[in-house]
Amino acid sequence: MFRARTALQLVARHPARFPSSPRLHSSRSPRPEDLPPAQTHSVQEGFAQGPVFVFNVAKRFIRYSAIGLVALGLTSAVAFEGTHFWVENVEFALPKDDAESRKWEWNLERENWSGDVESGGTDPALGFQGRHLVRAAWMAQKWGVDQSTAVLSSDAVSQSDGGLLGPRGLIIIDPRLVKAEVFLRDAIAIAEGKGIERKLRPWTMSQLLSLHASILERMGAESMKTAKAQYERAWSSQPFIGPQSARIALKIGDLNRRLGHDTEALAWWNRAVHIAQPNLEKTGVPSAMPSSPFSQRSLLFALSSLSAFYATTGDFTKAQSTAETSLDLIRSVRQPESIASISPAHALHALTLLQRSSVLAVHLAEVLYAQKKPAILSTQWLTTAAESSQRVLRGLTGLPLNNLTADQVLAPPSTTVESSFINSPTLNKPATSLYRDARRTAAEAWNLTGILLETQIKNPRAAFAAYENAVRLAGSSKEVGTPADKTLKADWEVIWGNYIRLKPKMEE
Structure with a gap:
C-alpha cells in the first residue's frame, strides 16, 4: 500500500514526467498556439510556399514552351528556305x-522559269516575294500539295481537258494545277509592277505568262478563254520575234480552234509557219525545210494542226495537199542510217520527225477515205503510220528499228524510256512526251485499220489482228482489259470495244 500510494503521489505531483495513457489521449487536432514555436513556424512556411511553387512551375513551363516554339519556328523557316534554295x-x-x-536546239524546248535560256534561277528583279511565288508554283506543279481538290460540273470541262471523272459526272481538277495557277497569278502581278520599272529580264514576263496559260489550258474548258488571253499577252510581251515565238503562235491557233474561232x-x-520558215513568200506549206532543228519541229507541229483543221472542216483538197x-x-531531211550510231540528241530529233510523219499519214488516210478513194489506200497509209510510231517507241526504248515487219507487229516490250534520254535534264521531258504521243498514234492507227478491214475490205481475221495490236499498245501490261497509264478512257473504250466484239467470232 505504501508503494502504490507513493507512485500515485509522484504522478499527481509531477504529471509531465509520466505520459498519459492512449485511452486518455484526445483525438482533437492541436491548434497552432498549442504547438511548440518551431513546429508552428514550419506549418506557416508550408502554406506560404504553395503559391510560390505553382508560380515557379508555370514560369518554367512558359520558358521551355517559348524555347520550343522558337526552335520549331527556326526549324520550319530553315526547312522552308532550304527547299527554296534547292x-x-x-x-x-x-x-x-x-x-x-x-x-x-533541245535547250530551246526546255520549260523556262528564269526568263532567259542562258541564265539559271529566277529573275532577281522579281524580288523576294516574287521569286518565292515562282518557286512555289513550280513545287506545287511538280511535287504536289495537300489532298484538297477543286471540283467543276461535268458541263464545264471534260475528262480530256485535264480533269478526273468523279461521282455523278463531276470533274475533279488536279489540285497541283490549282495551286500553281494561284502562285503564278500572284507572281505575274508582281512582275507587272517590276516591268514598269524596266528591271526584269527581257523574256521574263512573256515566259511567266506562257507558263500560266499552259496551266490554265490543262485546267479545263472554262479556263480556255483565259489561257488564250494569257498566251496573247505573252505574245505582246516578247522583246522581239524569235524562234520560240512560233510555239506561242501555234498555241494561240490551237486554242482558237478549240473555241471555234476558225479564222x-x-x-x-x-504566222507560226512564217516564223519557222521566214523565207516563205506565200501562205501555205513551204517548199523547203528550215535549217534550224527547233524550227523544223515547230514547222511540222504547225503543219499538223493545219492538216487536221482542213480535214475536220471538210476542205479535203487542202487537207490532202498539206x-x-x-x-x-x-x-x-536526211535521216541517220542507225539510231545507235548517233547522239541521243540527234536520235530524238530524228524520232520526232518520224512521229510527225506518222501523224500526217493518219490525216492523209482519213482524207482519202472521206474522198471515197479505195479503202486499201487508207489502210496502207494507216499501216505505215502505225509502224512508224512503233519504230519511234523502239528507238526510245533502246531497241533496233529494223526488226519490225508488217506481218508481225509487237507492242513495245518496255514502258521505260532509255536512260540516255531519261538521265538528260534537257532530253527527259521531250522524250517522255514523244513516247506517249507515239504510243497513242500507233494504237489509233491500228484501230482505224481494223475498222476499214472489217467494214470495207471484209477481212475480219486481219481486222481482229489489227484490233489486237491496238489493244497491246493502248492497254495495261499488268491487267487485261484495263487501259495503260496515259491512255485516255474514251480512246480505250473504243479500242477495247472493237476487240471484244470481234473476238468471239474468231474463236468459233
Whole structure:
C-alpha cells in the first residue's frame, strides 16, 4: 500500500514526467498556439510556399514552351528556305547541256522559269516575294500539295481537258494545277509592277505568262478563254520575234480552234509557219525545210494542226495537199542510217520527225477515205503510220528499228524510256512526251485499220489482228482489259470495244 500510494503521489505531483495513457489521449487536432514555436513556424512556411511553387512551375513551363516554339519556328523557316534554295540552285540551275543538245536546239524546248535560256534561277528583279511565288508554283506543279481538290460540273470541262471523272459526272481538277495557277497569278502581278520599272529580264514576263496559260489550258474548258488571253499577252510581251515565238503562235491557233474561232486559228497557224520558215513568200506549206532543228519541229507541229483543221472542216483538197507536201518535207531531211550510231540528241530529233510523219499519214488516210478513194489506200497509209510510231517507241526504248515487219507487229516490250534520254535534264521531258504521243498514234492507227478491214475490205481475221495490236499498245501490261497509264478512257473504250466484239467470232 505504501508503494502504490507513493507512485500515485509522484504522478499527481509531477504529471509531465509520466505520459498519459492512449485511452486518455484526445483525438482533437492541436491548434497552432498549442504547438511548440518551431513546429508552428514550419506549418506557416508550408502554406506560404504553395503559391510560390505553382508560380515557379508555370514560369518554367512558359520558358521551355517559348524555347520550343522558337526552335520549331527556326526549324520550319530553315526547312522552308532550304527547299527554296534547292529549287533555285538545283532545279532551276542552267543544265550543263552537251554540245549535241545545243546543236539540235533541245535547250530551246526546255520549260523556262528564269526568263532567259542562258541564265539559271529566277529573275532577281522579281524580288523576294516574287521569286518565292515562282518557286512555289513550280513545287506545287511538280511535287504536289495537300489532298484538297477543286471540283467543276461535268458541263464545264471534260475528262480530256485535264480533269478526273468523279461521282455523278463531276470533274475533279488536279489540285497541283490549282495551286500553281494561284502562285503564278500572284507572281505575274508582281512582275507587272517590276516591268514598269524596266528591271526584269527581257523574256521574263512573256515566259511567266506562257507558263500560266499552259496551266490554265490543262485546267479545263472554262479556263480556255483565259489561257488564250494569257498566251496573247505573252505574245505582246516578247522583246522581239524569235524562234520560240512560233510555239506561242501555234498555241494561240490551237486554242482558237478549240473555241471555234476558225479564222483566227488559221491566221495564227500561218504566222507560226512564217516564223519557222521566214523565207516563205506565200501562205501555205513551204517548199523547203528550215535549217534550224527547233524550227523544223515547230514547222511540222504547225503543219499538223493545219492538216487536221482542213480535214475536220471538210476542205479535203487542202487537207490532202498539206499532208502530202508536209510528208515530202520530212523525206527531204536526211535521216541517220542507225539510231545507235548517233547522239541521243540527234536520235530524238530524228524520232520526232518520224512521229510527225506518222501523224500526217493518219490525216492523209482519213482524207482519202472521206474522198471515197479505195479503202486499201487508207489502210496502207494507216499501216505505215502505225509502224512508224512503233519504230519511234523502239528507238526510245533502246531497241533496233529494223526488226519490225508488217506481218508481225509487237507492242513495245518496255514502258521505260532509255536512260540516255531519261538521265538528260534537257532530253527527259521531250522524250517522255514523244513516247506517249507515239504510243497513242500507233494504237489509233491500228484501230482505224481494223475498222476499214472489217467494214470495207471484209477481212475480219486481219481486222481482229489489227484490233489486237491496238489493244497491246493502248492497254495495261499488268491487267487485261484495263487501259495503260496515259491512255485516255474514251480512246480505250473504243479500242477495247472493237476487240471484244470481234473476238468471239474468231474463236468459233
